[in-house]
Amino acid sequence: MTTVSATVAGSARQGRPSMLAVGTTVWLASELMFFAGLFATYFTLRANDPAWPGPHVALSTGRDAAFTALLVASSATMQLGAHALARGNRRVHAVRMIVVSLVLGAAFLANQALEWTELPFRPQTHAYGSMFYLMTGFHGLHVLFGLLAMIGLLVRLGAAGAGDSGVVTATEVVTYYWHFVDVVWLALFVTLFFIR
Numbered sequence: 001m002t003t004v005s006a007t008v009a010g011s012a013r014q015g016r017p018s019m020l021a022v023g024t025t026v027w028l029a030s031e032l033m034f035f036a037g038l039f040a041t042y043f044t045l046r047a048n049d050p051a052w053p054g055p056h057v058a059l060s061t062g063r064d065a066a067f068t069a070l071l072v073a074s075s076a077t078m079q080l081g082a083h084a085l086a087r088g089n090r091r092v093h094a095v096r097m098i099v100v101s102l103v104l105g106a107a108f109l110a111n112q113a114l115e116w117t118e119l120p121f122r123p124q125t126h127a128y129g130s131m132f133y134l135m136t137g138f139h140g141l142h143v144l145f146g147l148l149a150m151i152g153l154l155v156r157l158g159a160a161g162a163g164d165s166g167v168v169t170a171t172e173v174v175t176y177y178w179h180f181v182d183v184v185w186l187a188l189f190v191t192l193f194f195i196r
Contacts (some may be wrong), residue, residue: 020166022136024173028180031142035184038135042191045109045127053196054126060115061193068189070145074104075182078150082175085157086168095157101178109143111135126195129183135188141183149174 017025026061046052084090108189116136154190156167 011045018169020169020173021176024176026175031180035138035187037185038131038138039191042131042135045131049127050128053128054121056120056125057128057196058120059193060118062117062194063111064189068185069187070104071108071182074108075179076102077101077104078178079177082168082171085171091157091159095154098150098154098157098171102147104152105143105147105150105178109140109147112143132192135192136156139181139185139188142184145173146178146181149177 026027077097078101081094081101085094118161119132123130123133153170156170171193
């Protein structure tokens with residue numbers, strides 16, 4: 001009788017993805033459906049409102065584009081960290097790259113919080129305002145969750161001994177999630193800032 005851990009280890013040796021990676025992919029697919037519902041709502045409201053986006057919609061598109069670039073860069077540094085760890089005993093480089101990703105992601109989130117305080121409209125101002133705050137708010141929560149996952153990953157990498165074989169898989173899972181957060185933001189940025 002084989003154990004579950006032996007089965008998972010056998011799958012990894014045969015080139016199959018880990019069960020954790022598969023589970024994360026399925027979970028991210030459900031998150032994609034959630035954001036797809038938000039986009040569907042946005043475009044439905046937009047199609048039925050001749051005054052879209054409404055009065056007093058002034059966004060700091062240039063600044064937000066710069067912070068979007070930082071978020072995209074954080075995805076690249078996260079991937080570099082995951083590759084460094086997967087290539088062997090390169091924890092120090094992986095930790096550096098994850099810390100850079102964490103800082104860039106935190107800067108993006110801080111800009112979003114600042115923007116919310118500066119916007120000339122609120123969720124109750126008009127339908128565009130409601131959707132703007134709803135969509136960017138849910139995305140911001142996902143960014144926050146990703147930052148917390150990175151902190152947890154850094155703690156695990158700091159405490160990991162030679163026997164922690166799951167740290168590579170955990171890094172890959174956090175990387176998948178962070179790429180997802182970045183791609184969703186790119187779609188949100190184009191929709192909310194340009195397709196108004």
